[in-house]
Amino acid sequence: MGNVIMADLARIPELLPSIIEMVAKVVFIFTMNMGVFAPLLGWVERKQSALMQDRIGANRADILGITAFGLLHTLTDAIKLLTKEDFIPRGADKPLHYLAPFIAVVPALIAFAVIPFGGQYVLWGHKTNLVIADLDVGILFVFAVASISTYGSVIAGWASNNNWSLLGGIRVGAQMLSYEVAMGLTLVGVFMVYGSLRMTDIGVAQENFFHWGIFLQPLGFILFITCALAENKRTPFDIPEAEAELVAGYFTEYSGLKFAMFWMAEFLEMVTISGVLVALFFGGWQIPFVTHEGLVKFFGFLGSNFAQVAVMVVHVTVFWVKVLGWIFLLMLIRWTLPRFRYDQVMELGWKIILPLALVNIFITGAVMLMVM
Amino acid sequence: MSEYQMDLHTEPMILNMGPSHPATHGTVRFLLKLDGEKILNCDTEIGYLHRAFEKHCEAGTWTQVFPYTDRLNYNSAVQNNVAYALAVEKLLGVEEKIPARATYIRTIVCELARMADHFTNLGAATLELGALTAFLYFVEARELTWDLLESIYGARLTSNYVRVGGLSSDLPEGFAEHVRKVFIKNREFWREFDKLLTKNRIFLDRMRDVGGISQEDAIAWGFTGPCLRSVGVEFDVRKTDPYLIYDQLDFDVPVGTTGDNFDKYLVRMEEIDQSMKIVEQCLGKLPKGPININDAAVRNPSKADVKTNIQSMIHHFKNTIEGINVPAGEIYVPTEGSNGEMGFYLVSVGGGKPWKCRVRPPCFAITQAMGDIVKGAFIADIIPTFDMINLIGGECDR
Amino acid sequence: MVELSERIKRLLPDAVLSAGSSLGQQYVVVRREAVVEAMRKLRDDETMLFNFMMDLTAVDYLGKRAHDARYEIVYHLYSLKHHHRIRVKVSVGADDPSLDSIVPVWKGADWFEREAWDLYGITFKGHPNLKRILLYEEFVGHPLRKDYPIKKRQPLIGPEN
Numbered sequence A: 001m002g003n004v005i006m007a008d009l010a011r012i013p014e015l016l017p018s019i020i021e022m023v024a025k026v027v028f029i030f031t032m033n034m035g036v037f038a039p040l041l042g043w044v045e046r047k048q049s050a051l052m053q054d055r056i057g058a059n060r061a062d063i064l065g066i067t068a069f070g071l072l073h074t075l076t077d078a079i080k081l082l083t084k085e086d087f088i089p090r091g092a093d094k095p096l097h098y099l100a101p102f103i104a105v106v107p108a109l110i111a112f113a114v115i116p117f118g119g120q121y122v123l124w125g126h127k128t129n130l131v132i133a134d135l136d137v138g139i140l141f142v143f144a145v146a147s148i149s150t151y152g153s154v155i156a157g158w159a160s161n162n163n164w165s166l167l168g169g170i171r172v173g174a175q176m177l178s179y180e181v182a183m184g185l186t187l188v189g190v191f192m193v194y195g196s197l198r199m200t201d202i203g204v205a206q207e208n209f210f211h212w213g214i215f216l217q218p219l220g221f222i223l224f225i226t227c228a229l230a231e232n233k234r235t236p237f238d239i240p241e242a243e244a245e246l247v248a249g250y251f252t253e254y255s256g257l258k259f260a261m262f263w264m265a266e267f268l269e270m271v272t273i274s275g276v277l278v279a280l281f282f283g284g285w286q287i288p289f290v291t292h293e294g295l296v297k298f299f300g301f302l303g304s305n306f307a308q309v310a311v312m313v314v315h316v317t318v319f320w321v322k323v324l325g326w327i328f329l330l331m332l333i334r335w336t337l338p339r340f341r342y343d344q345v346m347e348l349g350w351k352i353i354l355p356l357a358l359v360n361i362f363i364t365g366a367v368m369l370m371v372m
Numbered sequence B: 001m002s003e004y005q006m007d008l009h010t011e012p013m014i015l016n017m018g019p020s021h022p023a024t025h026g027t028v029r030f031l032l033k034l035d036g037e038k039i040l041n042c043d044t045e046i047g048y049l050h051r052a053f054e055k056h057c058e059a060g061t062w063t064q065v066f067p068y069t070d071r072l073n074y075n076s077a078v079q080n081n082v083a084y085a086l087a088v089e090k091l092l093g094v095e096e097k098i099p100a101r102a103t104y105i106r107t108i109v110c111e112l113a114r115m116a117d118h119f120t121n122l123g124a125a126t127l128e129l130g131a132l133t134a135f136l137y138f139v140e141a142r143e144l145t146w147d148l149l150e151s152i153y154g155a156r157l158t159s160n161y162v163r164v165g166g167l168s169s170d171l172p173e174g175f176a177e178h179v180r181k182v183f184i185k186n187r188e189f190w191r192e193f194d195k196l197l198t199k200n201r202i203f204l205d206r207m208r209d210v211g212g213i214s215q216e217d218a219i220a221w222g223f224t225g226p227c228l229r230s231v232g233v234e235f236d237v238r239k240t241d242p243y244l245i246y247d248q249l250d251f252d253v254p255v256g257t258t259g260d261n262f263d264k265y266l267v268r269m270e271e272i273d274q275s276m277k278i279v280e281q282c283l284g285k286l287p288k289g290p291i292n293i294n295d296a297a298v299r300n301p302s303k304a305d306v307k308t309n310i311q312s313m314i315h316h317f318k319n320t321i322e323g324i325n326v327p328a329g330e331i332y333v334p335t336e337g338s339n340g341e342m343g344f345y346l347v348s349v350g351g352g353k354p355w356k357c358r359v360r361p362p363c364f365a366i367t368q369a370m371g372d373i374v375k376g377a378f379i380a381d382i383i384p385t386f387d388m389i390n391l392i393g394g395e396c397d398r
Numbered sequence C: 001m002v003e004l005s006e007r008i009k010r011l012l013p014d015a016v017l018s019a020g021s022s023l024g025q026q027y028v029v030v031r032r033e034a035v036v037e038a039m040r041k042l043r044d045d046e047t048m049l050f051n052f053m054m055d056l057t058a059v060d061y062l063g064k065r066a067h068d069a070r071y072e073i074v075y076h077l078y079s080l081k082h083h084h085r086i087r088v089k090v091s092v093g094a095d096d097p098s099l100d101s102i103v104p105v106w107k108g109a110d111w112f113e114r115e116a117w118d119l120y121g122i123t124f125k126g127h128p129n130l131k132r133i134l135l136y137e138e139f140v141g142h143p144l145r146k147d148y149p150i151k152k153r154q155p156l157i158g159p160e161n
Helices: A002-010 A012-052 A072-083 A094-114 A139-159 A163-194 A199-205 A218-232 A256-281 A292-298 A304-336 A342-371 B003-007 B053-059 B063-070 B074-092 B100-128 B132-153 B175-197 B201-207 B215-221 B225-229 B261-285 B303-308 B310-321 B362-367 B370-374 B379-389 B393-397 C004-011 C032-044 C109-120
Strands: A120-123 A126-129 B013-017 B029-035 B038-045 B329-336 B341-348 B356-360 C016-022 C025-030 C052-060 C071-078 C085-092 C098-100 C123-125
Touching: A012 A072, A012 A094, A012 A126, A012 A256, A012 A304, A012 B132, A072 A256, A094 A139, A094 A256, A120 A304, A139 A163, A139 A256, A163 A199, A163 A218, A163 A256, A163 A342, A163 B013, A199 A256, A218 A256, A218 A304, A218 A342, A256 A304, A292 A304, A304 B132, A342 B201, B029 B379, B038 B370, B038 B379, B053 B063, B053 B356, B063 B074, B074 B100, B074 B329, B074 B341, B074 B356, B100 B132, B100 B175, B100 B261, B100 B379, B132 B175, B175 B261, B201 B261, B201 B379, B215 B225, B225 B261, B225 B362, B261 B379, B303 B310, B329 C016, B329 C071, B329 C085, B341 C052, B341 C071, B356 C052, B362 B379, B362 B393, B362 C109, B370 B379, C004 C016, C004 C025, C004 C085, C025 C032, C032 C085, C032 C098, C052 C109, C085 C098, C109 C123
Parallel strands: C025 C085, C098 C123
Antiparallel strands: A120 A126, B013 B029, B029 B038, B329 B341, B341 B356, C016 C025, C052 C071, C071 C085
16 A cells, blocks of 8 residues: 555656646636636626616726726625625525535536647647546536536525525526537537547647538537527526516525625636637637647747747637637627526427427438538 | 326415515515416505505695605606696686696696606516616616706606696706707617517517407406507597697507507507607697796796785785685596506595595506406516506505 | 486486586486496496496595585596596495495406595495405505594504514
């Protein structure tokens, strides 16, 4: 036993670069999500909706007269949510009431692990792959994890001992179930075209601009974005939390930090969805008409190692810009459309998207057979 | 029914919706009996905003009633002022002697208020359906309309503008120009709103075939206004019992067919447009002249007069302390409020105070049909249906 | 042209006690026992067709009229076809302020009658659900009666905590 540990310890110097790389990637993604997106999207949403609606938007919070375009509201929000009373209604199931927000927020965070935010680079002889976990089941992992977060909402609805929450919880369950089925099927076409579930493979395959998912799978793209909106539970699919009907749906009875966790989960899901969209349909980290080699050559004057670093920075930036673009679009949709009714959401999922997804698979298969 | 369904013990869920609920605005309570999301029964309870309107009116003089009427349908407050003033003037028998300019201005403010009311109503309905942007477009249109009203009487919400026998003030300088500018913007907002929603598939799905009612039922329940016109009954007090100068104006009364929420929406949209036309016509024909009746026993003489003329001073004193002396009698004056027929039924036994001051609230009659309309629908259908009924707590509960 | 109120009087000779017009508005006074029958006739008769029950309210004439005619129930009807309006008045006494409900004729009278009960204490016999509507169940008295003590305190209600 001791020898085994000693042997493992002995391998540390050899594994060190990999460990450092792994830690760096995790820290990077975690900072992006928790440090940048989760708090900032609240601000973006406020400002963006204000822009659409001819308003000024958040602009009051200030430190010594500096308002910083309303960015300080993020801070005040955080302080408010941290200091609010953590209210648990009488008759609620306390352990579950506590557990639910964690179940909701953690999967939203870890789902990003399989999304590549850059390609492969050789830095000082060490091969770096810019994805936290390059799983061969890739996207299936996202689905699997996302469906865990549904439990968070359902449990929250159940544990609150409130009829509105219960109705919201039931709606979440039904909506997520319906759309996960459809969402999985919409992506089958993508897997068929690229011949892989591994998201880095799909990313590499999109180096050619005309091989981007949106061109190879246009119908699949439209269906997927609809399902993704539904999974995200935002207008027009926000029936589980429809504030005009169900007060706030499954998180009616949540306050303070636990409420903030549901809020964060929603934003993180939006980031994840945008990430998946970009990785599968919008060329991931790739720039149209620019190949990896071409970019390396362009930065050749920096020397081979630094050229790789430069390319990496460019790719990562491109990826996040694309993600931001998608988040912006998702918000645009959220602020434009009214919401569906419960039965209409179900009908859309089962009667329209599901059959269309099956048709899409069939067409993809037929075209592939013909081309080959 | 299969066996497992029979053995399953289920019972309907009782859900208390309101008065503290985002959709009921604190003014109404629905006691719902639900089978899943389906409504088996809906009991409507009102009265949360009861402020003893009639009792207050009976305690003050005839003139002191005006501020109370502001708070009936507060979205179009000045219409209530006008309706009440018309009723009192009729009771006094001076309705022929009201100067033409005052009548025109009353028509203008009534129609501006109707626009503001419909803007608010339609905007709020979309807000509750989740389309916040469309809501803000109409709120901005309403704010611009309120700017116009504010320039006339200095208040945005509660007008207290009309007086028995005239008005408290004339139109401000350059009002017609201001109206022209605002209407250009309002029409723009109207078009934007129309583009965002009228052909929006989700909006159509939510509004169409929801909240419909038959003509017979609508009449039996006492529907009036846009809700009645949406079922295809062409009834508009402005046309059937013309008051003010509506008989000299050219405007259309839009009617729907099925009375579902989408029809109510379309009727209101069209009415906004018609109101803008009415205001423009009135401004085109606006006569010059006094805005108050030349009868010191009805309308207070001007301040300058009061300070120089003993006769005027006595009138001012008596009007203020004792109230206008209204001869005994009773009167019912129907007017077309934004929600439907708003009638004032006044009883005087002589003297300076009303014996009874009753208002017929249009949304009171319509709201009582709520339970019938939503029975068998989904919880989510309550939202557009209730919004399109346009219950105004101040008017319904008085 | 015979005035509308006169025509109604001829149509319902047993029910109408008097008819006339005041300030240009037509009214008829109907016997308390015959109100439902008269209303039904007014609604269905070809020459009348009053299909709208626009308004229903009560007036308290305390000190102005005799004790046995203290309250007056006032209905305003409107005919969509003939475009005419009529005011129907029914007197009830202070000792037994009650009359028959017209909900069977117009279901829209439901809340109006509840309101008249709530604020004036007029009992509408045969009303399906005659309870307070604008005020709360525990309220004592009927506030629009002229003898209601304005300064009176009402019992406190609400959950005890």
